[in-house]
Amino acid sequence: MAQAQLPLNTPPGLSGDSEKEHPKAWKWYDYFTFNVDHKVIGIQYLVTAFFFYLVGGLMAIAMRAELLTPDPDFIDPTLYNAFLTNHGTFMIFLWIVPAAIGGFGNFLVPLMVGARDMAFPKLNAIAFWLNPPAGAILITSLFFGGSQSGWTAYPPLSLITNNIGQSLWILSIVLVGTSSILGSVNFVITILFMRVPSMQLTQVPLFCWAILATSVLALFSTPVLAAGLVLLLFDINFGTSFFKPDAGGNVIIYQHLFWFYSHPAVYLMILPIFGIMSEIIPVHARKPIFGYKAIAYSSLAICFVGLFVWVHHMFTSGTPPWMRMFFTISTLIVAVPTGVKIFGWVATLWGGKIRYTTAMLFAIGLLSMFVIGGITGVTLGTAPFDLHVHDTYYVVGHFHYVLFGGSVFGIYAGIYHWFPKMTGRMMNETWGKVHFVLTFIGTHLTFLPMHELGLQGMPRRVAMYDPQFITLNQLCTFGSILLGISVIPFFFNALWSWMYGEKASDNPWDALSLEWTTSSPPLIENWEVLPVVTHGPYDYGMNGHSATTEKATSESVS
Template identity: 80%
Template sequence: MTQAEASITSPAAEHGHAHKAWKWYDYFTFNVDHKVIGIQYLVTSFVFYLIGGLMAVAMRTELATPDPDFIDPSLYNAFLTNHGTIMIFLWIVPAAIGGFGNFLVPLMIGARDMAFPKLNAIAYWLNPPAGLLLLGSFFFGGAQAGWTSYPPLSEVTANTAQSMWILAIVLVGTSSILGSVNFIVTILKMRVPSLKWDELPLFCWAILATSILALCSTPVLAAGLTLLLFDINFGTAFFKPDEGGNVVMYQHLFWFYSHPAVYLMILPIFGIMSEVIPVHARKPIFGYKAIAYSSLAICVVGLFVWVHHMFTSGTPPWMRLFFTISTLIVAVPTGVKIFSWVATLWGGKIRFTSAMLFAVGLLAMFVLGGLSGVTLGTAPVDIHVHDTYYVVAHFHYVLFGGSVFGIYAGIYHWYPKMTGRMMNETLGRIHFVMTFIGTNLTFLPMHQLGLQGMPRRVAMYDPQFAFVNQLCTIGAFVLAFSTVPFLINAIWSWSRGEKASGNPWDALTLEWTTDSPPIIENWEVLPVVTHGPYAYGMNGRSAPAEEEVAVSSS
């Protein structure tokens, strides 16, 4: 028995299941099936997304007026800290990597499960305790030093809550490390023999690059947070300047991870885009190798740009110059992907499904966010707008207009594969329109606020900024209500939606060649790849017939 065959018999055998699908209660257990774990990640992360979103609505309601008349400023600080932390560490990262990565990677490479199924389950179950620690910190005043938790502020405010915050991030970081090892080994060692590297789905390339990046950067954050935890609780002075510590060193340790974290959040989304666009445009992906290698380029160059977050921290001129150049360079492989997606759309037979709408919406949003990112990466502009709402506008366009739009595109695209049901397209289009309008109304005016000098992370501000803030607050409420049609759609469709065929989109990648939802062991017989994953329109085939699938059984 091969390693791949041995690894896949474990889920059903260990749980004593003879049936071909899991029961609903299996999703609430320590289950080692990669598909169950992927859905556990997606559902759990979406719950935290709703919690973090409620915090955002509370903050925007406070910011509708210049005075602190809705929530207490200390509670505002706690919401600010935990909103950012939850959205990054408990929503986008686990949904994009843990959710889609776990569900799709083994299916896309013809494996029966991940390389280390039990380790995979452990990685997921580290996340709920981390979320409970963050929420429990509110009983002790809530961590109030921002999601960056710079010392010395983080060492003197709400110490118990701050310690809980640190422990939560360490748990999530440990989960990320375990998951990264699993993905790397799975992709390198468990592909079916007929799947060549130049036929590997681009989503798998993105997950591979993301995992390498996480393994390189996450331990550095864990080290910095551990030293901070010692400063708060055990009397050390690593970051206490009055006792010989160095606060700037913490910033280096933090940003060495936290800027690559941006790529941890967006690289899997790039992979989703590369799967959604060619399927719904009925056209081969343009520049397959360029997209694949650009993911690896982002992985490498992304480790050398972190100091652009520290241009106002006494950074010497030579360092500013180096990291300005490296920041501009990292935009090149990203631009390669953008141009490849646009070229794929050009001349395609586009189907404006909900998945495609979110993918095209992401293109528009991410380009705008990327342009503001280029300006922030240059030291003269960054020094001018540092810690203003211009920065808030930039990273929300990248992370919400980019990552969240991509997660929605992926859900609409692979929902039939996950559940065996189709989502309602009318509700999906309503969801897209509300999300698109809400995102732009909330974050586009923030560029003006930042250029005019309004600082971020404040509950009180100069009255001259009131009108623009009111526009942003209206947009935040539109954005909040945009989740309602999505929740109705997802919940209703799970039980009563139109039943999906095994391949409702006529896609060519391996995951569409098994049942919807897949059986416990994915395939009765492992597949054999017979043509590329994006061969739309080739050999006279514009829309593959039922028998023209990406694999044949052996």
């Protein structure tokens, strides 16, 4: 019999003689410390990201309140510009990306592959602790007038608006980008080299495939954005002229640097959500996932093709016809692996014994909304159509169907699904369904009319507009208020359930992937004895399997 080894991330002071004194769970105050446990870090990401989601959401409601009427009668247009810039920044860089990748990725990846922790636990903690100061710097920028140039920060506008606010904005994004790079290195190494020995690559859960593709994409694209922003910072503060057109600079180069990251950023936000969908749908439909390999490889395909579509954001920037043609084709091609996933999910649902839990409702809601966002994305990817609606509300409607109807719905689905594993408590399903209904209706009410506004010619990023657009804008504003209200039952449901909810079993959904084979919440070292994989994570109803692992009882696998 092999001698049991100490876990890889043994806390300081723990030795073989004191192993029996090893705590089974962290205390609440441990979540406010520099903790190297991947599960603590994952929850730290989720809670911090949700706080910034509330901040960005309040800015959105303030902007929509301003747009209730054509005149600037609620907030000053300058403040509107600052809210416009920082709303998008909070939602993308400090809510969706940290929650989807940092939150779920950190909590789930080691559990799903049978690892004790991430490959580099301290680096993992450092990656998280770059986010709170980044958010604080972004909030501080508002006290200096805030960035006024929109979340794209295009020069020359970003060079002449508010130097202090713009500089703080850049510093904040660079910190978040650094966090993303550090986290991506950790995910790649953990998934490829720290799987439990009995897990083959073809048995890796699809969420891990999605995180792997996302991490590779981030490693290629994020440094390019960081370089562009640093050069912009130099132009603002140190007299350089990289992007100053009156001094020989080239503003188009900045757009290339920005969009080389910022279109792949859409996939950074949605690929982990695709992974969440691929975990939730088979569990609650009680069917094996349809086309496991196709869905896994489609994540890698999106990762590759996604690096060659950025110029479709620049069709109105004087791009030559050959470039428009090339990037129109590449943009249409990237829709193919996305369609593979959607058809795989629909085929999994077809004929399944569907349990309409809150997690499943949000997953199905996401599926319907992402189809709408995907169709409008295909239209925007074709140059002739994009030239007419590029700077209109049509783009705003498309973007929010993809990222709110897609990413945010996916985050909610993931929270309802893995909340029992994270906390050991069940969320209230009744209030969860209330949350879903309010969010579903509010999303359509807010963003569907924006497509018509765009087709009618209303420009985006404006605080004042022609009175002919007032009716549709009022509809959008009422929808945004409903979306704001929808957060209330979720917030109190999560808080109440965390403290007083019904205690969850180790596997309340009868799921088959590895994270459900440990306790709820998991032990600090995840398992007392590492599991042994005996079959796939989606083998529902196959060979009579009710679990995907058998625990080794006689020796520890390290």
